[in-house]
Amino acid sequence: MRETSAAKACTGCADTDPALAFAQHDHSHCAQALLLRAEAVADAAGARLTPVRRRTLEILLEAHRALGAYEVLDRLAADGFGKQPPVAYRALEFLVEHGLAHRIRRLNAFAACMHPGEVHAPAFLICRLCGAVAEAPAGPLRAALDAKAAGLGFVVERANIEALGLCPACVGKASCT
């Protein structure tokens, strides 16, 4: 599952260039960078990126896609960590709370954050054919949502924006259905 076949270098997985979100690229490269940034983020928050938590993030980064909690759990168990659901759920919860990963509710799955440390309101683009998930910045979108809600007297604390559709690679295949 590891994407070591580098097709294109990147500077942090669609970080500086969102167009790379769906492009083939050397992911081990940005995984490395993201892991370093994650450590900095955790440190700054006074939180501890313990072995399980760190390994959980690595697993998400290596997969380069959204993983179910039980998929994560299997991999953790294979690495000598606990074999029971709470082990995975707790680590994932930690990552989500600290903005190092995101929960994709539509998929009942989790994905590593591509912009850790930055204040960001992500929107997720989920391909219904290949399962690829891209994290797109949605700042303006979020602002519009907040404004809309404010008009109803509602205060938004968190928001999930998830789009299901076809990624660039799959949009061709689907048309010949």
Place this chain on the structure above:
Amino acid sequence: MRETSAAKACTGCADTDPALAFAQHDHSHCAQALLLRAEAVADAAGARLTPVRRRTLEILLEAHRALGAYEVLDRLAADGFGKQPPVAYRALEFLVEHGLAHRIRRLNAFAACMHPGEVHAPAFLICRLCGAVAEAPAGPLRAALDAKAAGLGFVVERANIEALGLCPACVGKASCT
């Protein structure tokens, strides 16, 4: 759970006036209207609003909040329909597919649509204290999302926009935490 205590009349539950979304009002009134419109919608689509399906929609309308599939199932069973999960899931799936209800993924629950028949891209505002759910029109939001996605070569087919926060009634209570 039925809200028969009319505090305010309405013309269709936040239909013409979205500000009613979180306001107390005579809900039996709009439930009636929505049910009629649902029949028209189903009819126009050549779909059959059978007894189970119709009763399922009624249940959602009466509850006036998001219900889990098993909550719906219990009520269906009490009315003499099937007692097994697929009964509820099938009816709910039908309603969702025909735009008569929406699935709220954040809550693993379903809510009656407040705008059946209209082309609409709903955003849901979920109060984390009282559980109230409002369906707000999100046309512009959706358009922005589509545009953003198009920039990445992604084609959006469906989108979920769900905000968690505090409704007008609860925003006061929470501040004294």
Place this chain on the structure above:
DNA sequence: TTTTCTATGTTATAGCATAACCCGTCAAGA
């Protein structure tokens, strides 16, 4: 050191969702 809090592991259970099968109804076509 002793205490305290956090983290990680466990077992058990709760909650959500679907697969697969059977049968009754109804309408189109032989």
Place this chain on the structure above:
DNA sequence: TCTTGACGGGTTATGCTATAACATAGAAAA
């Protein structure tokens, strides 16, 4: 009329997702 096939709705059984509650070990604070 009889047959056939689509559809709806009921069942049993199972799988997937998530959390509660408890025990232990280790880091941090006193």
